Amino acid sequence: MKKIRAGLFISLDGVVEAPDQWHFPYFNDEMGAAVGSQLDGADTLLLGRRTYDSFAGAWPDRETAGDEDAGFAKTLGDLRKIVVSHQPLQFTWRNSEQLRGDLVEAVTALKHEPGDGLIGMSGSVSIVRQLLSAGLLDELHLLVHPIAVRSGMRLFEEGGPSIPLRLLTSQTFSTGVLNLVYAPTTPAGDAGYEEARTHLPQT
Incomplete structure (x- = not known):
């Protein structure tokens, strides 16, 4: 079965909107390597329309340059680039196609296509949210920037059930950016102060 790996730039206060306005001062060789590694083994990109439009408006020209x-x-x-949109799309960037039908059903079918390759994601926050909620996302790569942006869309909206995650790897860049990789996991279980206080320093 294929795996899905999503990567996002995120601020310390959880903002993922318009990272081009705040993350470039932190972009160095370490981050460039991390961004590149998110696509290691990928044969497919799954993108929302806005992210796709941004990519298609820039990367073909950069390749030509x-x-x-x-x-x-x-x-x-x-x-292979698969774009999620409710509107009919026309493509000029090679190897692009539109996802058809219900998102969860279509992505489930994608994961069960022959082979054990990787489906990569960059940005596309609303899709990341839906796949996390549906249990379809296998890895969430967060590049946490040491800045509180103070406004803009957060990764996790208020309301809805909690989403337990476990930390797979962590790395600190020289800029203070944290490269954190998470995977879904089972809930930690029920506990309260009575259980927690046994771990406090005893005086």
């Missing part, structure tokens, strides 16, 4: 990011642009272009 032949600058230092042309290799990464070619990697994105060569991947």
